[in-house]
Amino acid sequence: MEPALRFVNVSKDYLADGARVSALNGVNLEIGPGQFAALVGRSGCGKSTLLNLAGAMDFPTHGEVFIGGEPTSALDDARLTALRRRRIGFIFQSFQLLGTLSVAENVETPLLLAGERNARARALAALRWVDLENLAGRMPHQLSGGQMQRVAIARALVHEPSLILADEPTGNLDSATGNLVIGVLRRVAAERGVTVVMATHSAESAAAADLTVRLRDGRVEETAAR
Numbered sequence: 001m002e003p004a005l006r007f008v009n010v011s012k013d014y015l016a017d018g019a020r021v022s023a024l025n026g027v028n029l030e031i032g033p034g035q036f037a038a039l040v041g042r043s044g045c046g047k048s049t050l051l052n053l054a055g056a057m058d059f060p061t062h063g064e065v066f067i068g069g070e071p072t073s074a075l076d077d078a079r080l081t082a083l084r085r086r087r088i089g090f091i092f093q094s095f096q097l098l099g100t101l102s103v104a105e106n107v108e109t110p111l112l113l114a115g116e117r118n119a120r121a122r123a124l125a126a127l128r129w130v131d132l133e134n135l136a137g138r139m140p141h142q143l144s145g146g147q148m149q150r151v152a153i154a155r156a157l158v159h160e161p162s163l164i165l166a167d168e169p170t171g172n173l174d175s176a177t178g179n180l181v182i183g184v185l186r187r188v189a190a191e192r193g194v195t196v197v198m199a200t201h202s203a204e205s206a207a208a209a210d211l212t213v214r215l216r217d218g219r220v221e222e223t224a225a226r
């Protein structure tokens with residue numbers, strides 16, 4: 001079967017103050033459909049850079065990133081926008097909910113942006129899936145951190161993506177709340193067949209994944225299946 005995500009000899013350089021920074025250096029990686037993968041390694045090793053490339057938010061300096069078998073370098077702007085809107089969901093450490101919108105409005109926003117129908121009903125179904133339908137009318141500031149992150153997961157799921165990219169999703173949560181959020185991500189992969197790639201500094205969070213990818217100085221140092 002075609003991997004959900006494939007990196008072939010991917011390097012990424014940044015320019016900072018006239019100096020070249022090598023953030024990724026010759027990364028080869030395959031993550032299968034429905035796998036839950038944890039990206040681990042020291043601060044600055046390239047985890048967020050890898051997630052940005054995996055979401056076609058940025059492009060390699062060398063090599064190729066394939067999403068669902070499609071080389072991202074070959075996509076024009078319209079197809080890139082469609083890919084990001086329909087096939088990929090993002091989750092961040094800081095939740096990034098819109099404070100002036102209710103929980104339900106936050107979750108339906110990706111559907112409205114994509115001009116899709118039945119946005120409210122689909123948002124409520126996604127909220128039911130993370131067990132928060134009863135909080136649909138609340139504002140974000142009325143939620144706990146764990147609830148905010150579950151709303152963010154519902155928002156990432158609402159357009160039924162094949163790939164979810166999570167950058168330190170438990171970074172702002174205590175360990176018990178973090179475990180709850182990780183449990184939801186596990187279910188996203190196991191029950192919905194969504195490929196989940198998560199960067200994390202938490203050994204406890206990483207232990208829940210099917211696959212651990214350890215980066216060091218922009219290279220894959222080790223890949224371990226559970």
Ligand SMILES: Nc1ncnc2c1ncn2[C@@H]1O[C@H](COP(=O)(O)OP(=O)(O)OP(=O)(O)O)[C@@H](O)[C@H]1O
Pocket residue numbers: 014015016021022023041042043044045046047048049050
């Ligand atoms: N836009 C940028 N311009 C210049 N350098 C960058 C940029 N983004 C990242 N870097 C550099 O690339 C390297 C990898 O950064 P990255 O953010 O991917 O690390 P990370 O593993 O996510 O770290 P952390 O655990 O702290 O989030 C670092 O040396 C960083 O300073």
Ligand SMILES: [Mg+2]
Pocket residue numbers: 047048049167199
């Ligand atoms: Mg990072």
